[in-house]
Amino acid sequence: MFAGHFALAAAVKAKAPKVPLWALMLSTQLLDVVFVPLYLSGVETMESVEGGGYGGNLIHADYSHSLAGALAIALIAGLLARRFWGMRGGIVIASVVFSHWLLDLMVHRADLPILPGNLGHLPLLGLGWWKVPAVSIGLESVLITAGFVLYFRSVISGTARKSKVLAVTAGGVLGILLLLALVTDVLGVA
Amino acid sequence: MNFLLFLILFTAGCGFLDAKVDSAKRKGGR
Numbered sequence: 001m002f003a004g005h006f007a008l009a010a011a012v013k014a015k016a017p018k019v020p021l022w023a024l025m026l027s028t029q030l031l032d033v034v035f036v037p038l039y040l041s042g043v044e045t046m047e048s049v050e051g052g053g054y055g056g057n058l059i060h061a062d063y064s065h066s067l068a069g070a071l072a073i074a075l076i077a078g079l080l081a082r083r084f085w086g087m088r089g090g091i092v093i094a095s096v097v098f099s100h101w102l103l104d105l106m107v108h109r110a111d112l113p114i115l116p117g118n119l120g121h122l123p124l125l126g127l128g129w130w131k132v133p134a135v136s137i138g139l140e141s142v143l144i145t146a147g148f149v150l151y152f153r154s155v156i157s158g159t160a161r162k163s164k165v166l167a168v169t170a171g172g173v174l175g176i177l178l179l180l181a182l183v184t185d186v187l188g189v190a
Numbered sequence: 191m192n193f194l195l196f197l198i199l200f201t202a203g204c205g206f207l208d209a210k211v212d213s214a215k216r217k218g219g220r
Binding site: 013022029160167184 | 200
């Protein structure tokens with residue numbers, strides 16, 4: 001899932017207009033941004049299951065996607081954001097960062113550890129909606145529809161006639177990208 | 191690769207357009 005994460009950020013922008021969209025977009029994917037160098041260095045790994053493709057991976061992101069790790073990353077991002085956008089902005093950013101873990105909890109197979117490095121070998125978490133792609137695609141579709149509608153309405157409202165084209169363009173581009181993100185993810189376009 | 195491409199498109203592309211809209215609203219375009 002990544003379209004769903006971006007969609008959630010778009011929806012949050014509609015409700016927290018003082019926080020820039022770029023910061024919300026980066027925040028919603030921050031756990032995966034941390035995952036990339038860890039994956040490239042071999043610290044965190046992925047293995048294909050059931051032929052791979054959309055949702056067909058067991059993701060061993062034992063640090064970036066552990067519950068404690070996600071909370072720590074959210075806290076650090078929130079404290080940093082507070083310096084720029086105040087207390088409310090900091091809380092918004094921290095919440096958006098952690099929302100990634102909550103959405104992943106729904107779709108991941110049981111591969112999310114509670115503590116970094118799966119310390120103590122506690123039970124791994126994940127509701128596994130990816131096992132039934134129709135369910136996870138349905139969840140992402142709801143998210144991108146809600147994200148697009150909320151964002152489009154907020155970007156249009158309060159915009160002068162001379163800026164309407166710009167506002168419609170911003171909302172339209174975001175909607176198209178959300179749809180493209182979901183379609184390419186489902187089709188496994190790399 | 192797909193992830194990084196969309197990350198750039200959403201943060202830089204949509205972020206830029208959104209900042210332009212915010213700026214237009216602030217300039218009294220209401």
